[in-house]
Amino acid sequence: MxxxxxxxxxxxxxxxxxxxxxxxxxxxxxxxxxxxxxxxxxxxxxxxxxxxxxxxxxxxxxxxxxxxxxxxxxxxxxxxxPPLMPRGAADRAHVRQLVEIVNSGVQPLQNLKVIRAMQTAGGDPNAWGRQVIEDGLAALQSVATPRAGAFLFGDAPGLADAFLVPQLYNARRFGCDLSALTLLTDVEAACTALPAFQRAHPDAQPDAPPADQRTP
Ligand SMILES: N[C@@H](CCC(=O)N[C@@H](CS)C(=O)NCC(=O)O)C(=O)O
Incomplete structure (x- = not known):
């Protein structure tokens, strides 16, 4: 592939x-x-x-x-x-809910196209991006908390974690305040310890520019 x-x-x-x-x-x-x-x-x-x-x-x-x-x-x-979704219908719907908070509730509002359009319109794309990410991640933490373990759902990495980790990276690029989102940052730490997440990180990609040529 x-x-x-x-x-x-x-x-x-x-x-x-x-x-x-x-x-x-x-x-x-x-x-x-x-x-x-x-x-x-x-x-x-x-x-x-x-x-x-x-x-x-x-x-x-x-x-x-x-x-x-x-x-x-x-x-x-x-x-x-390993399975990335739980087996039961209610649990699967719960994980899809977490995924969609990021996939449709946060990322599309702060993607490159939106940020560029906002710049062209004279708005403040950084303030906008920061707000939508902070609001979305707070909602994600609230919805995830009752069924979270070491990961967003239970104690094994799953689909919701694959959506969380990149969104937290974007959150930091926008200067979001993550101090109250300790469930999310704890889960991120658990993910970051895994080789699969390390190999997927932007800095490990063949098209990543040299460290001294990266914008923040
Ligand atoms: N819903 C799509 C979103 C894809 C998306 O927004 N990709 C961004 C990068 S994260 C992109 O290619 N942006 C190009 C652009 O905005 O011009 C997915 O989940 O794959």
């Missing part, structure tokens, strides 16, 4: 976490989201994903999949071990 990815894309990072948790072999194909106006707008990439976004997973038969939730659930179905 090939993963069209950008080192700092939180959505591509989710999929990298899942691929590494499942120990599935894959090659990274970098798509630079900033250089030359953004390689996501190149015709070849638009053919893979008309949304002009990463991630895109190309399967061995050439078929392509976009949308990190769909990709992650596909991977969980073709490679069931």
């Amino acid at each position: 090939k993963l069209y990815s950008y080192w700092r894309s939180s959505s591509a990072w989710r999929v990298r976490i899942v691929l590494h948790l499942k120990a599935l072999p894959f090659d990274i194909v970098p798509v630079h989201l900033v250089r030359d106006g953004g390689e996501q707008y190149a015709p070849a990439h638009l053919a893979r994903n008309p949304m002009a976004q990463v991630p895109v997973l190309q399967l061995d038969d050439g078929a392509t999949l976009s949308q990190s939730v769909a990709i992650a659930e596909y991977l969980d179905e073709i490679a069931p071990a």
Whole structure:
């Protein structure tokens, strides 16, 4: 499989976490989201994903999949071990709820396209991004708390954790106050100790620029 990815894309990072948790072999194909106006707008990439976004997973038969939730659930179905979703319907819905708080309630409000549009309109994209992330993560912690263990759901890493960790990275880039979100940062610490999460980190990606050339 090939993963069209950008080192700092939180959505591509989710999929990298899942691929590494499942120990599935894959090659990274970098798509630079900033250089030359953004390689996501190149015709070849638009053919893979008309949304002009990463991630895109190309399967061995050439078929392509976009949308990190769909990709992650596909991977969980073709490679069931270790499972990233619980078994019972109510527990599965609970985990999907956590995933969607990040996937549809936070990240789309602070993605590159929104931030650029807000800059063009003369708004304050940093204040906006900070607010939507702080609000969303507070909600995530509140909903997760009753069923959390060492991870967001129970004591094994799962799909919700793959969405949490990249979002916390974005939160720090926006200067969010995470001091009250101790469940989330404790879970992040548990994730960060795992090799799969370490290998998926932006700094470990082949397209990560040298450390002295990275913007904060
Ligand atoms: N819902 C999509 C979101 C994908 C997304 O927002 N990707 C961002 C990077 S994290 C992107 O490619 N942005 C390019 C742009 O905004 O121009 C998913 O979960 O895969």
